Amino acid sequence: MPISAAHIISSLAVPDVPASIRQSCLRYSVSAAQLALLEQGGIALPATLANAVLKRKVEFAAGRYCARHALQGLGYAGLETLPIGHHRAPVWPDGFVGSISHGDGHALAVAAASRDWGGIGIDIERCLDHDAAQPLVPYLMSTAEQAIGAATGMSVERWLTLVFSAKESLFKALYPRVGQYFDFLDAEVCALQPAQDGLTLRLLTTLSPQCIAGSRYTIQVSYFDNNIVTLCLLAPADTVPTTASGVIDDSAKMHPPD
Structure with missing residues (x-):
């Protein structure tokens, strides 16, 4: 059977997304049947994934399906599968920006017109358990960030997952603008909203003339079923020379944009 509207969740617990942003979420299973459904829906796997494991193929196809669905919500009529560009980043159609993420059986995509937004980053992460999180702390968080998390009373694993996801979203939003990888420790959480539904990241390293230290x-930030979703939205580059504000694809370095 084809993928129906029942499989698509237009919004996944992401608050206050402007009307100019389109988002799409697809529940998926890692199975040959799921992959076949996505291919029947018009998603073509690139030759570079011919020998990939089934999980990677399904995640790629589900993410691209959501990306196309989000673009269609903006009036885009193309049916092609978004290709893989430099550093594995998805290549969005001219005039559009977007981001893809997947995890824990959910694929997410957000898209917007580039005249409205300069970049978007979205990420979904299932909360790590304590044993998996503890060795990652010094690679993902500064001492100051660890102190912010401790002050909230949040568990180390939950705080680390939140910080990880937030930095992934920032990386995905900034990557098209700066054209380079940067490390998790090149950005730092400097504030957390009291309701824990938002935080502020500060660059510690200058990445480009527009994206400078400071x-x-x-x-x-939003939460569902032990998952964390983070979203970063950049204003157009020509309007924000040294700062940007946000709203809501994966290495010792930040993950590839997917």
Whole structure:
């Protein structure tokens, strides 16, 4: 059977997304039947994934399906599968920006017109358990960030997952603008909203003339089923020379944009 509207969730617990942003979420299973459904829906796997494991193929296809669905919500009529570009980043159609993420059986995509937004980053992460999180702390968080998390009373594993996801969203939003990888420790959480539904990241490293050390980016946060979703939305580059504000694809470095 084809993928129906019942499989698509237009919004996944992401608050206050402007009307100019389109988002799409697809529940998927890692199975040959799921992959076949996505291919029947018009998603073509690139030759570079011919020998990939089934999980990677399904995640790629589900993410691209959501990306096309989000673009269609903006009036885009193309049916092609978004290709893989430099550093595995998805290549969005001219005039559009977007981001893809997947995890825990959910694929997410957000898209917007580039005249409205300069970049988007979205990420979904299932909360790590304590044993998996503890060795990652010094690679993902500064001492100051650890102190912010401790002050909230949040468990180390939950706080680390939140910080990880927020930095992933920032990386995905900034990557098209700066054209380079940067490390998790090149950005730092400097504030957390009291309701824990948003935080502010500050660059500690200058990445480009527009993205300089000290620039701040707001990340929206939402939670569902032991998952964390983060979203970063950048204003058009020509309107925000040294700072950007945010709203809401994966290495010792930040993940590839997917």
